[in-house]
Amino acid sequence: MSTDQRPLKKVEESKSETMRVVMHADANAQGRIFGGRLMEWIDMVGGIAAIRHCGGPVTTACVDKLNFLAPAYVGDVVVMQGRVTYVGNTSCEVRVESHVENVKTGERHLINTAYLTEVLIGEDGHIKRIPYDIDHSDPELDREWHAAQNRKELRAARRESGI
Numbered sequence: 001m002s003t004d005q006r007p008l009k010k011v012e013e014s015k016s017e018t019m020r021v022v023m024h025a026d027a028n029a030q031g032r033i034f035g036g037r038l039m040e041w042i043d044m045v046g047g048i049a050a051i052r053h054c055g056g057p058v059t060t061a062c063v064d065k066l067n068f069l070a071p072a073y074v075g076d077v078v079v080m081q082g083r084v085t086y087v088g089n090t091s092c093e094v095r096v097e098s099h100v101e102n103v104k105t106g107e108r109h110l111i112n113t114a115y116l117t118e119v120l121i122g123e124d125g126h127i128k129r130i131p132y133d134i135d136h137s138d139p140e141l142d143r144e145w146h147a148a149q150n151r152k153e154l155r156a157a158r159r160e161s162g163i
Contacts, residue, residue, distance in 0.1 A: 008135040009084075014053035016045050016082045019101070022072050032071040033078070038098060039066065041080055042114045046094040049082035050118035053092060054130050061091060062117040064151055070100070070111040077101045079108060085141075086148030087134045090127045091119045093148045115151060 018041070020026075026037045043060055050058040072078050079099045086093040094116045099108035122128035136145035 006131060006133040009053055009132040010135050011083050011085075011141055014049050014084050016048040016052065017079065018045055018048075019077055019079050022074050022076045022078060024074055027074045031074045033073070033076075035068060038068075038072070038078070038112060039063070039114075041078070042066075042082075042096045042098060042112070043116065045080040045082040046096045046114070046116040047118060049084055049094045049096075050092055050116075050120075053084045053087070053132060053134070054118075054120045055132070056128070057121045058092075058118040059121055060116055061119045062155065064093075064115040064117060064155060066112070066114045068112055070109065072098075072100050072111055077103055078111070084134055085115070085144045086152070087130055087132070088152070089129055091117050092130060092134075093117055093151070095144070115148075117152075117155075 020041055022033050026033050028034055047058055047060065077100065079101050080096055082094050082096040084092050085095045096114045096116065097110060098112040100111050101108045120128045120130050134145070136142045
């Protein structure tokens with residue numbers, strides 16, 4: 001292995017999943033989860049996946065895409081799954097899918113998809129190079145990895161144009 005190559009980690013090694021019950025304090029007057037509460041939960045799940053991949057503390061640098069597809073209501077079980085989709089030098093992208101689970105049948109339906117950019121932070125508080133790359137040899141993972149590269153380029157273009 002040359003000095004510019006990093007060891008690979010499999011996506012499975014850093015996946016994270018958590019479940020939450022939507023409580024009254026998490027919901028608006030109509031009993032639907034606050035978008036901000038779901039965003040908080042998504043940020044935690046995405047951060048854990050990134051921490052597991054990077055082997056150290058991370059901070060969220062960007063939430064690139066956050067699509068609310070369906071509501072969750074008080075009493076619903078929300079299942080959030082995070083997985084690293086792309087690794088650069090100092091940042092990685094994490095996809096978090098949120099589902100409402102029917103507790104009687106186990107069936108899940110997607111309510112939200114989000115992409116977060118997480119940055120590895122060293123002990124000195126500064127951004128640090130991520131020591132592991134990601135194995136995206138599986139065709140589905142490779143497709144996601146290339147889509148993540150496209151999102152990264154779009155973010156850079158928006159930054160440059162001031163959008």
